[in-house]
Amino acid sequence: MVNEGDYVAIFNSIHRVMEAEKLLKGKKLKILLIPAPRAVAADCGLAIRYAEEVRSGVEAALLESGLMPHDLYRKSGDAFEKIEGDK
Structure with missing residues (x-):
């Protein structure tokens, strides 16, 4: 479900993740709403899962709308690396 190098944005409420999904799909950005990985x-x-090629567009849209994720991770091998300082 989450490929190597993909980003996973974690939000602190269902309302915020749904609002972010609506915003990003409205901007025609290639994202996918997924169950949060157990890790x-x-x-x-x-x-919300998205690839490197749309990262700047996704994060710019979220920042502009005040919907930055609570946490942001990048899939690396079998683990998820927390992205620091990118919010």
């Missing part, structure tokens, strides 16, 4: 904690159980 990362998510209060709402859902996350």
Whole structure:
């Protein structure tokens, strides 16, 4: 479900993740709403997955709308690396 190098955005509520999904799909950005991976904690159980090629567009849209994720991870091998300082 999450490929090597993909980003996973974790939000602190179901409302925020759904709002972010609507915003990003409205901007025609290639994202996918997924169940949050077990390896990362998510209060709402859902996350947004996106690839490196759309990262700047996704994160710019979220920042502009005030919907930055609570946590951001990048899939690396079998683990998820937390991205620091990119919010």
